[in-house]
Amino acid sequence: QSVLTQPPSVSGAPGQRVTISCTGNSSNIGAGYDVHWYQHLPGTAPKLLIYRNNNRPSGVPDRFFGSKSGTSASLAITGLQAEDEADYYCQSYDRSLSAWVFGGGTKLTVL
């Protein structure tokens, strides 16, 4: 049972927009800790996609957008491409657990 809650799967057609939610509580996201997002293809190294809620590392297309409000955060992907098909994970810090915490992951399928 992951501390942060994500939908198990989302899907969209090429060119469409999808969003992935990440819900926490008052000990993590709601306590003001930043949310970060990773893209992960099985068998490869996870890739940082969004850091500190809404910042993109160099090389990440601006089709990826992060936001945070209250105890939740969201990752939006616009102009879906076949190469976006992957698992997406949110991550934050939990002060009660004194630990980094992750969402269970969301599998994005591009139809």
Added chain:
Amino acid sequence: QIQLVQSGAEVRKPGASVKVSCKASGYTFTASYIHWVRQAPGQGHEWMGWIDPNSGGAIYGEKFQGRVTMTRDTSSSTAYMEVSSLRSDDTAVYYCAREPQGGSFYSDYWGQGTLVTVSS
């Protein structure tokens, strides 16, 4: 370019130990913390702890205290993570990941993962 390269897959029997390595390159090894995260089959990611390569000091997640040891060798820019008294539920892919600056609370580079299988 920054890279974290991990050691290969391991198979162990219950009760044994395993030590995974993570060789860093492309940056000053002692300038960034190294975290360890694992993902069991069909499960989410689980944070295990981190080590400060500069001091060698480590912080472990509560679940892993007493059974996990994180060390480093600054001469080879390599971090190590050892799990003892292995159980079947330790079967997972283990990742090392770099925290760019202390207090960043995220990782900007990850290793490719090391599959550890615990089976009798």
